[in-house]
Amino acid sequence: MPQHTFRLNGEQVTVEVEDDVRLLWVLRDLLGVTGPKYGCGINVCKACTSHLNGKAVNPCAIPVGAVRPDDEVTTIEGLPDTVGRDLHPMQEAWLEQDVAQCGYCQPGQIMTAVALVRRVAAEGRAITDADLDGIRNICRCGTYPRIREAIRAGAARM
Amino acid sequence: MAAPTLVAAAELGLVGRPAQASTATSGIPSAEITEILDLNDLMTVAALPTSGLVTVEVHADGTVSFALPRAEVGQGITTSSAMLIAEELGVPLDRVRVGLADARPELVFNQLTGASNTTISTYTPIRVAAAVARSRLLRAGAVELGVDVGRLRLVDGVVTGGGLSIGIGALAERAASLEVLRVGVTLKDDAEFTVIGTPRNRVDALAAVTGRKQFAMDLQVPDAWPTMICRAPTINGKVRAVGNLDAVRAMPGVSDVGVVSTGVAVRARTFGQCIDAVRALEVSWKAGTVEGRSDDDVLEELRRAEAPMGLKPLVPHVDATFTFRFRSNSALETNCAVADVRPDRAEVWSSLKSPIVAKKAIAARLGLSPGAVTVHVTEGGGSFGRKLFFDAALEAAEASKLFGKPVRLMWHRADDSRQGRTHPMARSRVRATHLAGSVLSFRQLHTSVTTDLGHGLGEVITAMAASLPVGDVAFSQTFFQLSQNMPYDFGASTRQLRETGRGFNTGSMRNVYSPDMTCARELVVDQLARRMGKDSYQFRRAFLRDARARAVLDKVAEVGGWGRKLPDGVAQGIAFHGEYHSMNAVLVELDTRPETTQRRIRDGVAGPRVTKAVVAVDVGRVVNPKGLEAQMLGCLMDGIALTLTSSLHLVDGHFLEASWDNYFYTRQWNTPPEVQVVVMPSTGSEPGGAGELGVAASMAAVACAYGRATGTMPTDFPINHDTLSFEPKPAVPPVPASPTDGLTWAQ
Numbered sequence: 001m002p003q004h005t006f007r008l009n010g011e012q013v014t015v016e017v018e019d020d021v022r023l024l025w026v027l028r029d030l031l032g033v034t035g036p037k038y039g040c041g042i043n044v045c046k047a048c049t050s051h052l053n054g055k056a057v058n059p060c061a062i063p064v065g066a067v068r069p070d071d072e073v074t075t076i077e078g079l080p081d082t083v084g085r086d087l088h089p090m091q092e093a094w095l096e097q098d099v100a101q102c103g104y105c106q107p108g109q110i111m112t113a114v115a116l117v118r119r120v121a122a123e124g125r126a127i128t129d130a131d132l133d134g135i136r137n138i139c140r141c142g143t144y145p146r147i148r149e150a151i152r153a154g155a156a157r158m
Numbered sequence: 159m160a161a162p163t164l165v166a167a168a169e170l171g172l173v174g175r176p177a178q179a180s181t182a183t184s185g186i187p188s189a190e191i192t193e194i195l196d197l198n199d200l201m202t203v204a205a206l207p208t209s210g211l212v213t214v215e216v217h218a219d220g221t222v223s224f225a226l227p228r229a230e231v232g233q234g235i236t237t238s239s240a241m242l243i244a245e246e247l248g249v250p251l252d253r254v255r256v257g258l259a260d261a262r263p264e265l266v267f268n269q270l271t272g273a274s275n276t277t278i279s280t281y282t283p284i285r286v287a288a289a290v291a292r293s294r295l296l297r298a299g300a301v302e303l304g305v306d307v308g309r310l311r312l313v314d315g316v317v318t319g320g321g322l323s324i325g326i327g328a329l330a331e332r333a334a335s336l337e338v339l340r341v342g343v344t345l346k347d348d349a350e351f352t353v354i355g356t357p358r359n360r361v362d363a364l365a366a367v368t369g370r371k372q373f374a375m376d377l378q379v380p381d382a383w384p385t386m387i388c389r390a391p392t393i394n395g396k397v398r399a400v401g402n403l404d405a406v407r408a409m410p411g412v413s414d415v416g417v418v419s420t421g422v423a424v425r426a427r428t429f430g431q432c433i434d435a436v437r438a439l440e441v442s443w444k445a446g447t448v449e450g451r452s453d454d455d456v457l458e459e460l461r462r463a464e465a466p467m468g469l470k471p472l473v474p475h476v477d478a479t480f481t482f483r484f485r486s487n488s489a490l491e492t493n494c495a496v497a498d499v500r501p502d503r504a505e506v507w508s509s510l511k512s513p514i515v516a517k518k519a520i521a522a523r524l525g526l527s528p529g530a531v532t533v534h535v536t537e538g539g540g541s542f543g544r545k546l547f548f549d550a551a552l553e554a555a556e557a558s559k560l561f562g563k564p565v566r567l568m569w570h571r572a573d574d575s576r577q578g579r580t581h582p583m584a585r586s587r588v589r590a591t592h593l594a595g596s597v598l599s600f601r602q603l604h605t606s607v608t609t610d611l612g613h614g615l616g617e618v619i620t621a622m623a624a625s626l627p628v629g630d631v632a633f634s635q636t637f638f639q640l641s642q643n644m645p646y647d648f649g650a651s652t653r654q655l656r657e658t659g660r661g662f663n664t665g666s667m668r669n670v671y672s673p674d675m676t677c678a679r680e681l682v683v684d685q686l687a688r689r690m691g692k693d694s695y696q697f698r699r700a701f702l703r704d705a706r707a708r709a710v711l712d713k714v715a716e717v718g719g720w721g722r723k724l725p726d727g728v729a730q731g732i733a734f735h736g737e738y739h740s741m742n743a744v745l746v747e748l749d750t751r752p753e754t755t756q757r758r759i760r761d762g763v764a765g766p767r768v769t770k771a772v773v774a775v776d777v778g779r780v781v782n783p784k785g786l787e788a789q790m791l792g793c794l795m796d797g798i799a800l801t802l803t804s805s806l807h808l809v810d811g812h813f814l815e816a817s818w819d820n821y822f823y824t825r826q827w828n829t830p831p832e833v834q835v836v837v838m839p840s841t842g843s844e845p846g847g848a849g850e851l852g853v854a855a856s857m858a859a860v861a862c863a864y865g866r867a868t869g870t871m872p873t874d875f876p877i878n879h880d881t882l883s884f885e886p887k888p889a890v891p892p893v894p895a896s897p898t899d900g901l902t903w904a905q
């Protein structure tokens with residue numbers, strides 16, 4: 001069986017599995033990293049959103065064979081380490097706004113938010129309503145208004 | 159955590175609020191029945207005999223734990239329960255750990271999460287249990303410190319008095335060994351509250367934002383490999399034959415394949431390999447339970463089943479008919495369960511709102527005694543009515559038994575949407591007569607595809623039937639009559655439910671009848687106001703019977719600036735709904751201008767947008783205003799979707815929707831940029847329900863705003879149902895392949 005090596009939350013990991021198995025299942029079913037959630041498996045709901053080399057991606061749509069040994073995969077579990085703190089400022093903003101209801105979508109929401117704020121900052125501008133409207137992550141509990149507030153608050157501190 | 163050393167139960171000689179209903183008549187009760195006894199009173203009374211079996215535990219490390227016999231699915235009841243304990247026991251909130259109890263059959267009717275009843279039915283029992291623990295800790299403190307108990311206080315987890323102090327952890331053991339005295343406890347007076355009524359963040363918020371919160375599919379149960387079911391292309395179709403069992407068994411990662419009652423189960427090393435195997439299976443299917451039927455057939459059946467409205471009245475009247483399409487109550491976490499079935503016993507983990515009923519059903523399916531089946535209730539990723547049922551738990555048990563191995567069974571999103579439970583399609587007809595400034599009568603005939611209530615709520619009603627004032631009617635009728643009310647002084651008000659049509663997998667979605675019933679009623683209220691030349695807000699205000707109802711209505715009108723000038727195509731809508739001893743009003747502004755409705759959104763629906771929403775809520779006694787506000791926000795998002803975008807399309811025996819880009823629940827681009835929730839100051843000493851409360855008025859307010867913005871009263875919901883806004887995915891194979899181009903979307 002083919003072996004796959006990549007960096008996961010700051011550590012080198014190796015798994016043995018067929019090339020076409022999507023990264024989400026490698027993370028959840030083989031490595032026991034369960035922060036990224038399943039909500040559709042077809043790159044729609046965004047519950048599985050994680051970062052690959054700092055950009056938001058959906059591991060349910062990435063065959064593990066496409067991940068290179070020097071690729072850095074960051075899941076919600078590894079987010080605080082990227083800033084060398086116990087919690088990322090976006091997670092703190094989430095706590096302050098008490099965003100989560102059931103919480104199932106929230107790891108994906110936070111990972112999306114962080115990547116969005118970085119992207120917007122790289123474009124040298126502030127978050128707009130249009131940016132927030134463009135977020136595709138589903139929250140079936142309807143926490144959208146608090147998500148919008150938390151992103152603005154988190155962005156101010158990133 | 160240290161072993162529990164003090165276990166205090168609520169020793170209840172309590173009298174619940176509900177009055178004994180005194181009249182027993184047969185047939186359909188009068189309109190005012192919910193003022194005598196409503197559904198929540200019924201559930202509270204049913205839970206009362208076992209309330210004393212609820213226990214609070216104090217540990218040697220000074221923490222307090224409580225196993226809540228309800229399901230936490232996002233509604234915040236672990237937090238509000240922890241607050242009740244912190245308040246009555248006198249410990250900091252962060253020292254209280256609330257978990258979810260396993261199925262406990264001895265609780266009978268006291269382990270059912272539904273009808274927004276949790277806080278209503280557990281408010282006093284949990285406080286009493288905590289107060290009993292408190293009084294025993296104080297008595298232990300008196301012995302330990304040698305100070306008279308009357309001079310001691312328990313604050314912040316520390317017993318102090320006479321210049322001495324000791325932590326409750328150090329007292330837990332002694333308190334446990336005290337002879338149990340049946341002492342009466344006095345609950346704190348509302349005026350002394352320092353926790354109840356103050357805004358608190360969720361106790362599980364940190365776990366949620368760090369990814370540490372564990373849902374059923376995150377549990378690491380040894381050897382519980384991923385398992386999925388290959389399902390029929392039409393609703394409830396069953397397996398006739400499988401052509402390639404051996405070939406699929408030989409696929410990478412696959413360990414087991416076999417036929418179960420709902421399809422072909424596949425167990426594999428990863429869910430990805432389950433999906434591949436499900437797609438590879440060659441199955442011939444028997445017909446489903448609604449074979450060949452489409453939306454129009456169901457609508458026709460509803461029309462035929464409708465009760466007659468009677469002769470046209472001789473006075474001025476409004477006649478209106480509304481259609482509400484099938485809607486999916488799918489949560490973001492799909493149906494799922496872990497099962498480990500052995501020859502002589504079984505263990506199941508799942509988010510279950512009726513775990514006692516689930517336990518019995520699983521035992522029956524497995525041929526085991528209920529005592530041999532352990533059912534653990536896990537944290538749930540949303541419910542909206544879904545988790546009252548236990549479809550995945552039954553399947554997981556069946557698959558684990560068949561394979562002789564533990565399984566972690568999860569539904570694919572496509573299955574959850576197409577074969578999962580739906581809120582029934584319904585038609586509501588209204589006739590209201592009016593004359594000289596009065597509304598003389600209001601009659602509403604609601605005809606719905608049968609709602610499955612076979613999850614325990616039905617059992618409660620059946621068991622309590624003898625004490626009900628509704629006589630011997632089916633429990634759906636009881637449910638309907640006990641949950642519906644007419645808040646306006648509209649003369650003779652009558653309502654009737656008729657159910658028809660079986661074969662669908664139904665369930666309620668964040669309230670059973672109220673959103674549809676209320677939406678229809680409030681639209682007619684707007685019509686009446688217009689005919690009588692009155693303003694929509696003033697008209698409601700004049701006819702609302704209850705002062706609390708008028709207060710929430712006034713609040714949204716004031717905060718939302720009712721009547722302010724808006725451009726053509728943008729309008730306000732206002733609506734009211736009261737239930738669960740709670741009151742709710744919603745005001746929205748809806749933009750129906752082309753530049754808004756025609757926004758381009760990839761694989762999504764733009765449509766009219768609610769640009770501003772104001773929600774006012776009065777639940778009597780507020781436990782956690784922050785949690786209550788969160789529930790109102792969620793209800794608002796549901797109401798927006800119900801009116802504007804979300805429905806299932808039935809075509810040829812199956813639903814077309816297989817993805818969140820097909821089923822248009824509210825997304826960020828539909829979310830109001832401006833939202834305000836006003837939590838009214840507590841108006842009573844006991845809490846009302848809130849989890850489902852806000853959907854009805856939200857849905858109705860959006861519908862009323864649409865009518866005012868376009869000049870045409872909407873009658874078919876959601877308003878975009880007639881336009882199919884997506885390309886349906888194939889039904890064979892039943893689940894779509896996962897894409898492989900994820901890297902190209904990196905951003």
Ligand code: FES
Nearest residue numbers: 039040041046060
């Ligand atoms: S599970 Fe990956 S986007 Fe839905």
Ligand code: FES
Nearest residue numbers: 102103105139141
């Ligand atoms: S918090 Fe439940 S799905 Fe978002």
